[in-house]
Amino acid sequence: MQTHLSPEFAGTAEGREAEAILRRCVHCGFCTATCPTYQLLGDELDGPRGRIYLIKQVLEGEQPTRKTQLHLDRCLTCRNCESTCPSGVQYGHLVDIGRKIVEERVPREASDKAVRWLLKEGLPSPAFGPAMKLGQAVRGLLPQTLRAKVPAPRAAGALPRRSHARKMLMLAGCVQPSMMPSINAATARVLDAAGIEAVVAPEAGCCGAVKFHLNDQQGGLAQMRANIDAWWPHVEQGVEAIVMNASGCGVTVKEYGHHLAHDPAYAEKAARISALTRDLSELLPDLVPALKERVRPAPGLMAWHPPCTLQHGQQQRGGVERWLGELGFQLRLAPNESHLCCGSAGTYSVLQPELSKRLRDRKLGHLGELQPAAILSANIGCITHLQSGTDVPVRHWVELLDEALTPS
Structure with missing residues (x-):
């Protein structure tokens, strides 16, 4: 061109x-x-x-x-x-x-500008957690459109207490700990069972994606720098990887090196952070041999929805199906359009609700052809969005793996 x-x-x-x-x-x-x-x-x-x-x-x-x-x-x-x-x-x-x-x-209308400001400031805010707990407490009284954004509470369960020589950083995230704390807890337990300690840097917060993709790019870059500062002491101490169990965060952190390439103070560190970042599914070749004798898979067919941020953003395809299959789980992609987006796309379901709902229902129609016992995915946004349109349980694949582990 x-x-x-x-x-x-x-x-x-x-x-x-x-x-x-x-x-x-x-x-x-x-x-x-x-x-x-x-x-x-x-x-x-x-x-x-x-x-x-x-x-x-x-x-x-x-x-x-x-x-x-x-x-x-x-x-x-x-x-x-x-x-x-x-x-x-x-x-x-x-x-x-x-x-x-x-x-x-191009100036936006005041109402559009206000919604975008609330999303970019509210989702990564410390106030989001208490607000989500309040919403979950009165969930049954909420109107349907709002209830769809407030998932039913899920117990996190106990966190591992053992220390291991192998250590990996884990980003807790901004909305995930409040919406579905079970995902981070399950991740920590699965890693622990494989002899890996999940380390969380308390100062690390939102990956920066929410602000960056709502055109507050400077705000997003500031969050990226803050995370690098929070993680850097652990990097210097030799952590093996930075593990992402939300693929939307993973694709963003893998691009810190790109986003900060022209920042002389952070370019080199950002590139190092990106190089260390792994989606949780990328660890499965290492985890499966260590866990194989301890896994008793749940019966029934599971439908697998690979998030766009995993299959297109990170170019990671086939790993979850292959390695969970090695452990005895039955995972299947939708028979049609498994490559297409479910319509969640971060804040898209709020800003473009009509298109988002059409994509969700189209995706659920294809997944429903499998008549699955559950739908599995790898991103908090996809999980919440799909669950709002179906009674079939929608979960992160690591939660299923965690539940299948027998005591050591």
């Missing part, structure tokens, strides 16, 4: 990055076949190729409009198009740049 960037962008770091990405695009349109919003709406501007053209026009000096902003807002940032693209276009990085520029030039 030929580009003629406006002088205001041509000499900037983000302008050079955007231009390099744009020039890889060959207009082939393969991406439209796997774009969830294009599948729903059939509008070229609601597919990756159309959005790439919109961003190109803005970078070349055209004034964006509310319509431009709307088409970029509708993107789930699922990055399915990156898995499909034969030219290696890094669409996710490009849309981050485009959204930031458009946000600076």
Whole structure:
């Protein structure tokens, strides 16, 4: 793709990055076949190729409009198009740049601005935990739309008390400890059973994704730097890895090196943090041999929904099914469209509820064909969103593995 960037962008770091990405695009349109919003709406501007053209026009000096902003807002940032693209276009990085520029030039309505502010400030806030507990206490009285965002309480269970020579950092996250503390506790117990100690740095908070993807990129970068500062003493002490059991956080932390590449104080540390980061599923080849004699798998077929942040963002496919299968679990992908987004996409289900619900119901329809005993996933957003549309239990795969462990 030929580009003629406006002088205001041509000499900037983000302008050079955007231009390099744009020039890889060959207009082939393969991406439209796997774009969830294009599948729903059939509008070229609601597919990756159309959005790439919109961003190109803005970078070349055209004034964006509310319509431009709307088409970029509708993107789930699922990055399915990156898995499909034969030219290696890094669409996710490009849309981050485009959204930031458009946000600076197109004013939002006061109500839209207020909702976005509440999401980016409220979700990572210390006040989120007490608010979630209150919501869970009165969950039965809440209207359906709000109840869908408040999962039923799940007991975390006891945390391991043993110390091990092998240590890995674990990000507790911002919303997960309040919404589903069972996921972090199950992770710690599974690692403990394999002779690995999960270490949590209390000063580490939100991974930065919420603010960054709501166009408060400076706020997101500040959270990334804070996490690096919290983790760095442990890195210097030789932790093996930084484990992520929420794939949305995992893809973000794996890109700290990219996001902070131009920060002289943090670039080298950020690259090191990204290199150490592993999705929990990436540890399964190491965990399975250590756990095999202790696992008594639950009966019944489990449907597996791989989050977009795992299969497209991190390019991790097939690992959960393969290694849990080695332990005796029966996991199956949906017979159709297992590559498509469920519609959760971070805050998307709040900001684009109609499209989000259509994608959720479409996904649940395919998963339901398996008649599963449970649906398994690997991201708190997907789990909560899917559960809001079905009575079939939706859980993190590590919770199932944890429950299958027999006492040592």
